[in-house]
Amino acid sequence: MNTPDDDWLRLDQQICFSLHAASRAFNGVYRGILKDLGLTYPQYLVMLVLWEHDELPVKKLGEHLRLDSGTLSPLLKRLEAAGLVRRERSARDERSVEVRLTEEGTALRGRALQVPRRIAASTGFGPDEVRALRARLDELTTALDAAALAEPTGGSPADGRS
Amino acid sequence: MNTPDDDWLRLDQQICFSLHAASRAFNGVYRGILKDLGLTYPQYLVMLVLWEHDELPVKKLGEHLRLDSGTLSPLLKRLEAAGLVRRERSARDERSVEVRLTEEGTALRGRALQVPRRIAASTGFGPDEVRALRARLDELTTALDAAALAEPTGGSPADGRS
DNA sequence: CGCCATTCAATTGCACACAACTTAATTGTG
DNA sequence: CACAATTAAGTTGTGTGCAATTGAATGGCG
Structure with missing residues (x-):
């Protein structure tokens, strides 16, 4: 009676498409605005974190952004090639790599200050x-992350717990 | 006075990170659930549309999903390799390619019926x-799309015209 | 001290996204 | 009909995102 499987599938089409589309639309608007700064959207996210923290190991950066080294390593290499950051092996722990802003990277913050206003104007x-x-969205992310951990390969979550 | 640039930048860090993270978290949960069906998340979106329409030219599919042929062509090739769809040049218009479900593709819908429920359970x-x-989200997407059109490269739209 | 499990970054392989370009077919216009 | 403009797919190149693997360094433990 209430919401049979068919309707759920239709609703699912709508919600997952909506989130996907919103994410890409956001990405597109940022792309246009960030082009002036020579940054991609994920690169901007990394810079936002660095502008707050100035220097961080890759690991910490990944925790802030929920990204792993597989994504961050090439991205940081590009930021380094652009002269915005430096990467150097930590003296204390040779496994770790410290990422820090260059002067150019720090200076870029000034030009980035206008970005949020332009984004806000775009969203209305x-x-x-x-x-x-x-x-x-954070609520959603928290719930989804918890669910992903609880159900790695799709076992029936019947019992739950802990 | 109220909300200076610095605060906006901090807020921007939060909202754009939140949307990005939510999208990827969603993607991750779908990934886990869709693995059983042998589909990726974007492939699932394509199948959802095809289950509604049965047969569509690539162009229409792209309009439904806001994706262009650069994304769809290789994706559809993989779905075809998996035996879920067939692609054939339209007899009426040789430029167009019709995408239609195979029997296997149609049958997959039965197994997909449980997906939304499992997703819903994950979100709570x-x-x-x-x-x-x-x-x-749709509100947001509509506003963002409109803004993207109004401001293609970020130049002040003052003059316009050729 | 020697060895093993763990940790961190980087690399590899695969699949989107999207801009820019190419190719083929169709349409509009004279 | 001829020809330019348009349209649809596909291709190429760049940049994520993520799983899986690799390699170096560290920490714990006997």
Whole structure:
């Protein structure tokens, strides 16, 4: 009666398409605006973290962004080639690589200050709406991450627990 | 005064990271569940459309999903290699390629019926919450798409015209 | 001290996304 | 009909994202 499988499949088409599309639309708007700075969207995310922390090992950077070295290593190489960051093996722990801003990378922050305003203008959302949506998305991410851990390959989650 | 540039940059870090992370978290949960069906997340989106329409030219498929042939061509080739769809040049218009489900592709829908329920379980969201979030995201996408068109390369649109 | 499990970064392989370009077919216009 | 403009797929090149593997370094333990 209430929401049979067919309807769920249709609804699923809508929600997962919506999130996918929203993510790519966002990406597209950032792409246009960030082109002026010579950054891609993920590169901008990395820079945002570095502007807050100035220097971080790759591991920490990955925790902030939920990205692993497979994604970060080539990305950081490009940022280094662009002269925005330096990477150097930590003296304390030779396994770790410290990422730090160059002067050029630090200076880029000044030009990036106008980005959020332009994005906000594109969305038409105000600060409160942005915050509300962010809270909703974080909720979702937390739930999804927990579920991904609980159900690695699709075992029936019947029991749950812990 | 209220919300200076620095705060906007910090807020931007949060919202764009949140959307990016939510999208990837969603992708990750789907990945786990879709592995049973041998589909990736974008392939699942294509199949959802085909299960509704049965046969479509690549162009229409792209409009439904906001994807271009650069993405769809190789993806459809993989679906064809997997035996789920056939692609054949339209007799009416030789430029166009019709994508249609094979019997195997049609049959896969039966196994896919359980996917949305498992996703819903992962999010902990009910149908109404899903619908609300979807509406919000669509709003965002519409605004972003409009903005992307209005501001292709970021130049001030003051003059316009040729 | 020697050895093994763990940790971190990098690399490899695969699959999107998307811009830019190519090729083939169709349409519009004179 | 001829020819330029348009349209549809496909191809190429770049940049993620992620699983799996590799290789170097560290830490724990007998």
